[in-house]
Amino acid sequence: MIPLRRSAQALLALVLTATTQGASAVVTAIDDDGATVTLPVPATRIVSLAPHVSEQLFAIGAGGNIVGTTEHADFPPEARTIPRIARAHSVDLERIATLRPDLVLLWGSGFPPGVISSIRRLGVPVFISEPRTLDDVARSMRRLGTLTGRDGMPAADAFNAKIASLRAQYANRSEVRVFYQVWAQPLMTLSGRHVISEAIALCGGRNVFADLAPIAPQVSIEAVIAADPQAIITAEPGGNPSEALSLWHRFPTLSATRHGQLYTLNADRMNRHGPRLPGEIEVLCAAIERTRRVGIK
Numbered sequence: 001m002i003p004l005r006r007s008a009q010a011l012l013a014l015v016l017t018a019t020t021q022g023a024s025a026v027v028t029a030i031d032d033d034g035a036t037v038t039l040p041v042p043a044t045r046i047v048s049l050a051p052h053v054s055e056q057l058f059a060i061g062a063g064g065n066i067v068g069t070t071e072h073a074d075f076p077p078e079a080r081t082i083p084r085i086a087r088a089h090s091v092d093l094e095r096i097a098t099l100r101p102d103l104v105l106l107w108g109s110g111f112p113p114g115v116i117s118s119i120r121r122l123g124v125p126v127f128i129s130e131p132r133t134l135d136d137v138a139r140s141m142r143r144l145g146t147l148t149g150r151d152g153m154p155a156a157d158a159f160n161a162k163i164a165s166l167r168a169q170y171a172n173r174s175e176v177r178v179f180y181q182v183w184a185q186p187l188m189t190l191s192g193r194h195v196i197s198e199a200i201a202l203c204g205g206r207n208v209f210a211d212l213a214p215i216a217p218q219v220s221i222e223a224v225i226a227a228d229p230q231a232i233i234t235a236e237p238g239g240n241p242s243e244a245l246s247l248w249h250r251f252p253t254l255s256a257t258r259h260g261q262l263y264t265l266n267a268d269r270m271n272r273h274g275p276r277l278p279g280e281i282e283v284l285c286a287a288i289e290r291t292r293r294v295g296i297k
Helices: 001-024 051-061 077-081 093-099 113-120 134-148 152-168 193-203 223-227 247-248 276-292
Strands: 027-030 034-041 046-049 066-069 084-087 103-109 126-129 176-180 205-207 233-235 262-266
Touching: 001 103, 027 077, 027 276, 051 077, 051 103, 051 134, 066 093, 077 134, 084 093, 093 152, 103 113, 113 126, 113 233, 134 152, 134 193, 152 276, 176 193, 176 223, 176 276, 193 205, 193 276, 205 247, 262 276
Parallel strands: 046 066, 046 103, 066 084, 103 126, 176 205, 176 233, 233 262
Antiparallel strands: 027 034
């Protein structure tokens, strides 16, 4: 009887251990829409439907878990080998189902609500990524770490440290009026609700259209002239200047034009809410600082 009792106790201990391990493997995170996403175990097959999310996953060591992504996910170089299953505002739902992901990560404003609903109907957990502040970007890497069983803290801490350093470096500088041009035709900018507007403020700049309600409002040339920005800044792929800012050469009395303060940033870094963003904010701050030193009134 004693050996049998010991066998039963050993079996009970094994069951309890397995149960405890199973319970501890459950991971939960709240996405940027406020929804709670719970997985029975950390995700190992991920569909990442945003370049910035893919960059965050690689930054925390989970890039190898991505089984499908979007056509513009091109950093780091390893990301270029991942199958493309989405482009523009559309996704290939059949391919998502075929990939059998245990988690879909997507950019909330990157797809129409109907597309997001269709993805949810596949029965796969969906995590919405929509960072609205610089702190949100670091917070996102921590949450992705939780969902993938990785440590997102080092990448998040490095991000926060760089931002804190820039904030301290440009604190108490004289204000520079900045117009950030998203698009030339129609002429579009960003309001104070966007992360880039926060970055401009961090550098000691003032977004001249920060008070507008839409996050990406359309504005008129006349409104820009009235605001008389000291610097006009845009972003292009690879940071290569195009004709996007050429229209401002038609207005030589504009402060930014008169003093040659027209700048092009790297859109691949600036427009993605990922780990490379602080490095491009540093470039933004340097441009604003050059404008400051020109002494435009």
